[in-house]
Amino acid sequence: MSLSTSAHVNQALVEIPSTVAGAVDEFEVGARLEMSGYGDRFAQGLGYPSVFEHAHVVSGFAEIPAERRRVRSDFGEAVKRSLFVLAGIVLCLTVVTGGPPAVALTGAAAWVGSIVVGSVLWWGHGRGDRALGSRAALASGAVVVTAGLVGALVTGDPAVAAGALWGCTAGITMIGTITMARVVVVLLGALVAQLGHLLPGAQFDQLPGLTILVLLFALAIAEEIPRARGPRSGPTSGVGLTAALATTQVLAQITALAALLDDAREGAVLVLAATFTVTAIAEPLLEFAKVSMRFATARLTDIAGARLATGAVGLGWSGSLVLAGITAAAVVSPFVDIPLDPQLTAITLAVCGVISGVLVLLGTGSQLGAVVLSLAAAAASWFVDLVALTALPWFAALVVAAALAIGARRLANPGVW
Amino acid sequence: MDIAMLNEGTYPVVKGGVSTWADQLIRHLPEHRWHVVNLVGRERAGVWTPPANLASTTLVPMWDPSGLTLGWGMRGRDRRSRVRNALRQVWRAALPFGPDQNLPRLRAALQDLAEPGGPPLGHLLLSEGSTAALLEAWARHRRERPHLPELPAALAARTSAFADRTLAVLGAQWPTVDVSLASSNGPAALVGMARLWRDGTPMVLTEHGVHLRERYLALAATGWEWSVRYALIALSRAICRLAYSEAALLTPVSDFNGRWAAALGADPARIRTIPNGVDADLFPPLATEPTDPVVSFVGRIDPLKDLVTLVEAFAVTRTRVPGAKLRLFGPTPVGNEAYRARVEARVADLGLGDAVVFEGPAPSARPAIEAGQVVALSSISEGLPFTVLEAMMSGRATVNTDVGGVAECTGTDGRCGVVVPPRDPDALGSALAELLLDPARRRAMGLAARERALGRFDLQVCAAAYRDALAEVAAPARVGVPQWQVAS
Numbered sequence: 001m002s003l004s005t006s007a008h009v010n011q012a013l014v015e016i017p018s019t020v021a022g023a024v025d026e027f028e029v030g031a032r033l034e035m036s037g038y039g040d041r042f043a044q045g046l047g048y049p050s051v052f053e054h055a056h057v058v059s060g061f062a063e064i065p066a067e068r069r070r071v072r073s074d075f076g077e078a079v080k081r082s083l084f085v086l087a088g089i090v091l092c093l094t095v096v097t098g099g100p101p102a103v104a105l106t107g108a109a110a111w112v113g114s115i116v117v118g119s120v121l122w123w124g125h126g127r128g129d130r131a132l133g134s135r136a137a138l139a140s141g142a143v144v145v146t147a148g149l150v151g152a153l154v155t156g157d158p159a160v161a162a163g164a165l166w167g168c169t170a171g172i173t174m175i176g177t178i179t180m181a182r183v184v185v186v187l188l189g190a191l192v193a194q195l196g197h198l199l200p201g202a203q204f205d206q207l208p209g210l211t212i213l214v215l216l217f218a219l220a221i222a223e224e225i226p227r228a229r230g231p232r233s234g235p236t237s238g239v240g241l242t243a244a245l246a247t248t249q250v251l252a253q254i255t256a257l258a259a260l261l262d263d264a265r266e267g268a269v270l271v272l273a274a275t276f277t278v279t280a281i282a283e284p285l286l287e288f289a290k291v292s293m294r295f296a297t298a299r300l301t302d303i304a305g306a307r308l309a310t311g312a313v314g315l316g317w318s319g320s321l322v323l324a325g326i327t328a329a330a331v332v333s334p335f336v337d338i339p340l341d342p343q344l345t346a347i348t349l350a351v352c353g354v355i356s357g358v359l360v361l362l363g364t365g366s367q368l369g370a371v372v373l374s375l376a377a378a379a380a381s382w383f384v385d386l387v388a389l390t391a392l393p394w395f396a397a398l399v400v401a402a403a404l405a406i407g408a409r410r411l412a413n414p415g416v417w
Numbered sequence: 418m419d420i421a422m423l424n425e426g427t428y429p430v431v432k433g434g435v436s437t438w439a440d441q442l443i444r445h446l447p448e449h450r451w452h453v454v455n456l457v458g459r460e461r462a463g464v465w466t467p468p469a470n471l472a473s474t475t476l477v478p479m480w481d482p483s484g485l486t487l488g489w490g491m492r493g494r495d496r497r498s499r500v501r502n503a504l505r506q507v508w509r510a511a512l513p514f515g516p517d518q519n520l521p522r523l524r525a526a527l528q529d530l531a532e533p534g535g536p537p538l539g540h541l542l543l544s545e546g547s548t549a550a551l552l553e554a555w556a557r558h559r560r561e562r563p564h565l566p567e568l569p570a571a572l573a574a575r576t577s578a579f580a581d582r583t584l585a586v587l588g589a590q591w592p593t594v595d596v597s598l599a600s601s602n603g604p605a606a607l608v609g610m611a612r613l614w615r616d617g618t619p620m621v622l623t624e625h626g627v628h629l630r631e632r633y634l635a636l637a638a639t640g641w642e643w644s645v646r647y648a649l650i651a652l653s654r655a656i657c658r659l660a661y662s663e664a665a666l667l668t669p670v671s672d673f674n675g676r677w678a679a680a681l682g683a684d685p686a687r688i689r690t691i692p693n694g695v696d697a698d699l700f701p702p703l704a705t706e707p708t709d710p711v712v713s714f715v716g717r718i719d720p721l722k723d724l725v726t727l728v729e730a731f732a733v734t735r736t737r738v739p740g741a742k743l744r745l746f747g748p749t750p751v752g753n754e755a756y757r758a759r760v761e762a763r764v765a766d767l768g769l770g771d772a773v774v775f776e777g778p779a780p781s782a783r784p785a786i787e788a789g790q791v792v793a794l795s796s797i798s799e800g801l802p803f804t805v806l807e808a809m810m811s812g813r814a815t816v817n818t819d820v821g822g823v824a825e826c827t828g829t830d831g832r833c834g835v836v837v838p839p840r841d842p843d844a845l846g847s848a849l850a851e852l853l854l855d856p857a858r859r860r861a862m863g864l865a866a867r868e869r870a871l872g873r874f875d876l877q878v879c880a881a882a883y884r885d886a887l888a889e890v891a892a893p894a895r896v897g898v899p900q901w902q903v904a905s
Contacts, residue, residue, distance in 0.1 A: 022637070022643060023633075023637070024633075024643065024646050024647040024650050025647075025650070027629070027630075027633060027654070027680075027681070028633040028637065028650070030680075031630045031633040031634055032633075032634070032637065034630075034798075034820065035634060035797045035798055035820075035839070036797070036839070036840060037797070037818075037838045037839040037840045037841060039819065039820070041819065041838075042838070050676070052680050064564065064565070064566060064643050065643055067566060067642050067643060067644065127459070128458070128459040128480075129459070294571060296570075297569060297570040297571035297574065298569050298570075298571045298572075299569060300569065300570050301552065301556070301567045301568060301569055301570060302552065302556075302570075303548065303549040303552050303553070303570065305570075306570035413544075413546075414546050414548035414549070414570070414573070414574040414577065415543060415544070415546050415574070415578070417548075417570065417571050417574035417575075
């Protein structure tokens with residue numbers, strides 16, 4: 001054996017400092033020395049009883065490296081997602097032929113599709129079983145699209161099916177990285193569809209939007225099918241529960257929205273504008289909140305300070321969502337010539353508060369919390385609608401306060417740092 | 418007797434060294450009923466045919482996302498408070514300040530966490546978490562060690578996310594047994610300690626690789642911040658030391674592992690090395706060898722196997738044995754594709770071309786051993802590798818790197834196998850060439866290796882040693898008073 005040849009020792013003298021650099025203690029130095037070929041026999045060749053004594057001596061090389069406190073940001077990604085969602089909403093709206101009920105049905109189909117498909121895909125990601133998640137997403141997507149087609153036949157409005165298609169497309173695309181090309185396609189599609197909508201010619205107005213929505217859906221499915229064929233690594237238990245919870249959550253939210261829109265009547269357009277705005281800006285705001293949170297927690301070393309700072313960020317996040325919603329309603333108000341009266345303001349605030357609270361809970365990993373909040377909001381909304389319309393301002397205040405509290409509490413939890 | 422085998426990510430969901438050992442042990446101790454408890458990640462599907470005496474298998478997921486927690490303090494207020502206090506004590510023990518009272522403090526804290534009742538421990542740890550406790554303990558610890566950096570809350574949260582997943586296994590539920598056998602330190606041993614504290618079930622702790630040593634190396638490879646690694650290692654080290662003191666018997670597979678256990682504070686009197694065993698009937702002596710000068714390798718394509726060095730060594734061998742071939746038998750695990758590409762690139766760089774063949778997974782080690790005149794092992798870290806023992810039992814000459822318990826397999830005199838320093842292509846390549854050029858020496862080495870394997874590494878010997886050890890540990894425990902009942 002060529003142990004402790006002078007060449008080996010010389011090589012060791014050169015290598016050892018870099019071999020042990022950054023080790024946390026002498027045992028790690030020992031482990032690294034052994035792994036690099038400088039084990040017991042090498043140490044004994046140098047006169048040490050064992051590698052541990054050798055490690056003790058050379059651990060002086062293991063200086064603590066300086067740590068940079070960088071805060072990574074994915075704003076670009078968040079903005080892409082935001083544009084994707086907004087353009088998709090515009091696309092769906094361009095194919096609506098009916099009145100507010102058709103708009104509501106289209107929105108509901110898109111909402112259900114995106115939440116259910118996205119949830120099961122996300123579940124698969126979290127379990128490290130993308131194939132199973134993909135299969136569940138394709139299956140649930142098929143159910144949603146079929147329901148959308150039936151809805152379209154019943155209502156006579158193709159927009160309902162378009163909404164379902166878009167929801168599934170968004171659910172699949174939003175999990176993972178959205179390419180800029182995909183965003184550009186949707187934006188251009190929305191632009192072309194809008195032009196088609198505005199140009200004269202009754203047959204042309206829906207066709208571009210529908211075509212683009214079908215193509216986007218086909219593209220998303222074509223990408224997902226190979227993933228669904230991948231190897232599975234675990235049992236399927238949990239995916240059904242995830243899908244059920246996601247469906248319950250979104251249906252409860254739709255129920256709450258329907259109850260509140262019932263009271264808004266012709267002002268529903270303002271509430272819907274607020275809803276779309278909150279949904280679309282949630283991603284960039286979430287990223288901003290995360291960056292702020294990381295910035296604070298990368299500098300604070302006491303738990304109380306960190307909780308206070310992150311709680312404030314959460315408060316700001318929830319508050320910004322609600323504020324963005326009510327601002328959107330206020331901006332749209334003069335254009336549609338519908339005043340944002342106190343009752344409409346309360347309804348808008350309540351809707352934005354519920355959406356904000358649910359988004360914060362989902363964004364911080366509490367699906368069950370999102371379901372509970374949605375169900376509570378649905379029950380309360382129907383109660384207000386049927387029994388206690390005068391309590392609407394109090395209900396709105398309560399919802400907004402709850403949303404702010406959820407934001408503050410969820411972000412102050414170290415589990416989400 | 419009912420025995421629990423406590424594994425981490427091995428039998429029955431993956432194949433390989435520890436899993437082979439587990440399967441052999443269960444089959445060769447048929448008089449006992451076995452219950453396997455396996456801490457699992459992604460792999461959940463069994464890949465072994467269950468032996469008749471395998472009574473139950475419990476999979477404990479360690480890394481599943483938990484998106485279903487409410488996160489509100491509605492249930493088990495007292496329990497939450499106790500968990501919070503226990504976490505504080507755990508981190509104070511891991512990152513001490515002042516006189517060393519670590520182990521008693523850690524034991525008491527972990528006993529609190531392991532206490533049954535209330536919401537599931539995993540859910541409690543997800544909603545409570547260690548972050549506050551870690552920050553507090555770090556600040557105290559740093560008062561004595563001012564050279565340590567400050568620990569920002571973000572890093573404490575990241576550290577806690579991993580640490581809490583480990584601690585959550587204390588709440589794992591599994592059948593009642595007479596004795597538990599943990600196949601590694603760390604989380605698997607935590608599972609065993611929880612049961613020991615609850616009802617007095619004694620634990621035997623074996624180690625194939627030294628858990629803590631592997632944690633050091635794995636964490637160093639992550640590139641994580643120094644303070645995160647420091648805190649995680651501090652906790653792992655404290656848990657490993659506690660397990661060494663709580664286990665009734667330590668049965669490392671090699672003296673090398675035992676030496677690490679002793680260095681970490683284990684009582685040498687309770688360390689009894691039980692080497693892995695190979696079924697001599699499955700590995701009878703090979704009567705023939707390939708006519709061509711072939712070196713074979715058996716193992717997964719993995720950085721720990723250091724195949725780059727093996728390829729470089731083989732280039733050295735080829736300068737003396739121009740017709741030599743290197744056949745690599747083994748799978749490329751998911752995630753190791755880049756490493757395989759690196760090995761292939763090195764093959765191309767050295768102009769070895771068709772002389773190096775990636776054969777893929779073999780149905781067993783036997784055909785791979787049979788394929789070579791010499792079997793090579795180039796690892797930089799090993800426990801007591803089955804491939805070396807199986808090659809020796811088959812009567813093949815081997816050249817191996819001197820890591821872990823490899824020299825205990827072959828001896829160091831070169832009679833039953835050659836050992837060379839790791840990461841030394843010249844030494845490995847020269848040793849391979851010398852054996853390829855000397856058939857008489859190969860034959861003599863094969864015979865001596867078979868003889869040594871029969872004497873020390875026969876499966877019957879290994880099984881008998883475990884039979885004795887388990888019986889010895891279980892006997893006094895049956896008449897003892899459960900510690901948990903005493904504590905409450």
